[in-house]
Amino acid sequence: MSKKLDDIFTNIVHSRIFKNRELLRPDYIPDELPHREKQIMTIAKVLAPLLQDQRPSNMFLYGLTGTGKTAVAKYVLEKIKTRKEASGRILTAYVNCRYEDTDYRVLASLNEAIGIHVPFTGLATAEVYKRFLNGLDRRRASMVVVLDEIDGLVKKCGDELLYKLTRINTELKNSKLCVIGITNDLKFTEFLSARVLSSLGEEEVVFPPYTAPELEDILSRRVEKAFRNGVLDEGVIPLCAALAAKEHGDARRALELLRIAGEIAERNSQDKVTIENVKQAYKEIEKDRVIEVITSLPLHSKILLLSIYMLQVEMGKKEVTTGEIYDTYKTFCEKIKIDPLTQRRIGDLINELDTLGIINVKLVSRGRYGRTKIIKISVNEKSLKEGLLNDEKISNLLK
Numbered sequence: 371m372s373k374k375l376d377d378i379f380t381n382i383v384h385s386r387i388f389k390n391r392e393l394l395r396p397d398y399i400p401d402e403l404p405h406r407e408k409q410i411m412t413i414a415k416v417l418a419p420l421l422q423d424q425r426p427s428n429m430f431l432y433g434l435t436g437t438g439k440t441a442v443a444k445y446v447l448e449k450i451k452t453r454k455e456a457s458g459r460i461l462t463a464y465v466n467c468r469y470e471d472t473d474y475r476v477l478a479s480l481n482e483a484i485g486i487h488v489p490f491t492g493l494a495t496a497e498v499y500k501r502f503l504n505g506l507d508r509r510r511a512s513m514v515v516v517l518d519e520i521d522g523l524v525k526k527c528g529d530e531l532l533y534k535l536t537r538i539n540t541e542l543k544n545s546k547l548c549v550i551g552i553t554n555d556l557k558f559t560e561f562l563s564a565r566v567l568s569s570l571g572e573e574e575v576v577f578p579p580y581t582a583p584e585l586e587d588i589l590s591r592r593v594e595k596a597f598r599n600g601v602l603d604e605g606v607i608p609l610c611a612a613l614a615a616k617e618h619g620d621a622r623r624a625l626e627l628l629r630i631a632g633e634i635a636e637r638n639s640q641d642k643v644t645i646e647n648v649k650q651a652y653k654e655i656e657k658d659r660v661i662e663v664i665t666s667l668p669l670h671s672k673i674l675l676l677s678i679y680m681l682q683v684e685m686g687k688k689e690v691t692t693g694e695i696y697d698t699y700k701t702f703c704e705k706i707k708i709d710p711l712t713q714r715r716i717g718d719l720i721n722e723l724d725t726l727g728i729i730n731v732k733l734v735s736r737g738r739y740g741r742t743k744i745i746k747i748s749v750n751e752k753s754l755k756e757g758l759l760n761d762e763k764i765s766n767l768l769k
């Protein structure tokens with residue numbers, strides 16, 4: 371046993387596969403970001419007035435997940451901070467609003483970035499804002515604030531803080547502030563009032579999905595430093611790129627596939643990473659994704675999915691209609707003593723599950739009976755069950 375354990379450690383420390391696996395971590399920012407030159411140039415041009423003490427426009431960066439928004443924003447911040455004209459006069463802050471998801475916490479981070487410590491809680495938000503405003507004005511500097519995953523903050527707390535920050539220059543006498551908002555939620559602008567939208571969106575920078583050849587290029591450059599020479603079988607990189615481009619060109623997904631394929635090869639003590647390893651990695655990621663999505667669903671959606679699962683998998687029905695599903699759903703609700711939702715509401719939930727890609731809804735014509743919806747599970751059934759079993763109430767029902 372301990373020999374086996376030793377072997378595992380030895381394998382990982384003296385990897386035959388990886389030269390530097392850290393370079394494949396999702397938060398690693400490489401020295402170059404190919405295929406984002408246009409976005410980098412646009413942002414740099416908008417920010418350039420900072421170097422001459424003028425206020426640049428606010429900016430809004432958007433695009434689907436894994437299209438390089440965070441990497442580009444951090445890269446540009448780093449570059450501008452290290453310009454010699456900037457010495458001490460350009461301040462930057464990067465805040466991820468998924469974690470700092472209240473006005474108070476965002477403002478606390480901004481204070482922190484200019485060297486003002488505010489307690490975790492206890493002050494009024496207005497007071498934390500005032501401290502930031504006065505602190506920044508005293509610094510006689512220009513500041514660039516990146517608010518990443520900004521939808522997290524706005525959905526929870528509204529856009530009051532954004533409004534204040536995008537207008538703060540009217541209150542500052544000696545300093546300037548520029549806000550860069552980032553989101554991958556394209557519907558998020560619905561949550562913004564027109565006044566915020568117009569000031570944040572002074573400049574908009576779009577991040578389109580990468581194409582498969584672009585992903586190949588990104589991966590190839592990373593591979594040189596992350597993997598040992600010649601350990602990747604021919605076809606490994608193109609396959610990772612193609613799989614990641616299948617839904618939309620997501621660089622995070624492509625890098626993850628490559629890393630997990632490498633780890634599988636390492637676990638099996640192989641000398642090379644094969645195409646088969648990539649396929650295994652793809653399955654692993656898919657499975658994790660399905661389980662995660664299902665585990666995080668609200669209870670009624672889970673009961674609904676359980677109903678579909680029962681009818682399609684356990685009872686082997688080829689075509690499941692909304693009527694049958696609703697009846698089964700109601701029975702389950704009775705069993706665990708909760709009030710069922712209306713059939714109409716369940717119809718909405720069915721559409722949501724369709725949008726998430728968990729089920730597939732097809733409208734078919736039934737002649738003179740009109741049209742009816744046919745529902746089918748469109749993810750791996752085992753993973754679906756595993757996700758449902760994570761819920762205690764549901765697992766009792768499954769028993």
Ligand SMILES: Nc1ncnc2c1ncn2[C@@H]1O[C@H](COP(=O)(O)OP(=O)(O)OP(=O)(O)O)[C@@H](O)[C@H]1O
Binds near residue numbers: 397402403441553
């Ligand atoms: N052009 C590129 N060259 C090299 N690596 C890249 C490039 N674009 C993205 N990456 C890498 O891909 C991963 C995902 O990129 P990033 O985190 O910037 O995506 P994002 O657009 O912020 O996604 P999300 O909306 O999910 O936050 C990161 O590890 C990043 O280093």
Ligand SMILES: [Mg+2]
Binds near residue numbers: 439440441518
């Ligand atoms: Mg990001």
